[in-house]
Amino acid sequence: MSILSKIFGDANEKYIKNLEPIVEKINSFEKDFEKFSLEQLKEKTKEFKQRLARHSGRHTSRGFCVGPRGFKKDFKPAPF
Numbered sequence: 267m268s269i270l271s272k273i274f275g276d277a278n279e280k281y282i283k284n285l286e287p288i289v290e291k292i293n294s295f296e297k298d299f300e301k302f303s304l305e306q307l308k309e310k311t312k313e314f315k316q317r318l319a320r321h322s323g324r325h326t327s328r329g330f331c332v333g334p335r336g337f338k339k340d341f342k343p344a345p346f
Contacts, residue, residue, distance in 0.1 A: 279297065 299307065299310075
């Protein structure tokens with residue numbers, strides 16, 4: 267680690283630290299989506315794609331939770 271990194275910090279660590287609240291928000295939706303059937307997850311996926319197409323990014327973080335839930339329901343265990 268260079269002296270500058272020790273003084274100012276690592277840029278990658280700062281970037282990851284900035285992403286942590288987003289990841290926590292996405293993970294908070296997991297319990298809601300675990301209750302969904304595979305068909306409901308497919309419908310949510312369509313809904314999120316439509317929102318994204320309309321540039322309505324207000325709730326797009328929920329869309330990131332749908333993919334792993336569908337995978338978990340089809341293939342168990344979840345990929346993480």
